Amino acid sequence: MISPSECKLDIIVVGGSIAGLSAAYFLQQAGHHVTVIERHDEEYFRAQPFSGLRIPATVARLCGELPSLLDLLEHRGVHHPGSVLRQVEDYQLVGQMVYGERIISDLGANGYRIEYSEFWEYLYQLCLGNQVQFLFHLEATDVITAGSLHQPAKVITSSERHIAGDLVIAADGHNSKFCDLIEIIQPWKPSAVIWNGKARDPP
Numbered sequence: 001m002i003s004p005s006e007c008k009l010d011i012i013v014v015g016g017s018i019a020g021l022s023a024a025y026f027l028q029q030a031g032h033h034v035t036v037i038e039r040h041d042e043e044y045f046r047a048q049p050f051s052g053l054r055i056p057a058t059v060a061r062l063c064g065e066l067p068s069l070l071d072l073l074e075h076r077g078v079h080h081p082g083s084v085l086r087q088v089e090d091y092q093l094v095g096q097m098v099y100g101e102r103i104i105s106d107l108g109a110n111g112y113r114i115e116y117s118e119f120w121e122y123l124y125q126l127c128l129g130n131q132v133q134f135l136f137h138l139e140a141t142d143v144i145t146a147g148s149l150h151q152p153a154k155v156i157t158s159s160e161r162h163i164a165g166d167l168v169i170a171a172d173g174h175n176s177k178f179c180d181l182i183e184i185i186q187p188w189k190p191s192a193v194i195w196n197g198k199a200r201d202p203p
């Protein structure tokens with residue numbers, strides 16, 4: 001259950017895959033106005049040949065926060081009692097971890113494997129049903145962060161369109177370009193850190 005936010009923001013999410021759609025849904029649920037910019041179109045996601053999206057039990061628990069998602073996993077996915085481990089650089093499979101029955105029972109959820117396209121379609125329909133706006137076939141190329149917290153940021157697209165928003169979320173995948181582009185206006189620094197119960201100066 002998402003609590004409604006007191007301030008209503010215009011939020012731009014760059015990337016319309018799993019992370020982008022999940023973020024968009026929860027933010028819209030909190031009362032913000034969300035626009036997703038995605039370089040591909042819907043058919044690209046529906047035609048994904050990549051069939052084995054594995055959802056470990058730890059993540060399946062979180063899926064319970066989304067309406068009927070556990071039903072979808074149970075009916076359209078297959079049980080998959082573990083996680084695969086891959087190299088960050090080239091995604092080579094390096095190992096597999098299979099959870100014991102007791103761990104699965106402690107977690108209170110099963111692991112699943114489901115077609116990527118089915119999972120994406122579910123999230124997409126959920127977003128559409130909650131008034132998330134989509135701009136497909138549009139590549140975000142740059143972002144201009146605001147000079148102050150009172151000015152909107154702007155995402156520049158390949159068609160030279162400028163889309164303004166109060167907050168820009170980088171959901172553009174592995175090796176995200178937007179994570180690097182989004183400037184931190186005033187880096188947050190703690191005034192003190194607590195170490196072993198004692199306050200210290202921040203590093």
Ligand SMILES: Cc1cc2nc3c(=O)[nH]c(=O)nc-3n(C[C@H](O)[C@H](O)[C@H](O)COP(=O)(O)OP(=O)(O)OC[C@H]3O[C@@H](n4cnc5c(N)ncnc54)[C@H](O)[C@@H]3O)c2cc1C
Nearest residue numbers: 015016017018019020037038039052053054139140172173
């Ligand atoms: C072979 C393979 C197997 C995998 N198996 C699993 C698995 O079993 N379980 C699992 O959890 N994960 C798996 N993954 C990782 C999987 O891809 C991610 O979990 C999931 O797709 C991540 O979603 P994401 O939204 O973070 O990023 P992505 O799926 O990479 O999506 C990024 C999106 O951003 C869009 N985008 C990027 N740049 C821009 C831009 N400048 N402007 C507009 N749009 C942009 C892209 O078009 C894309 O749609 C696998 C990946 C591969 C390649």
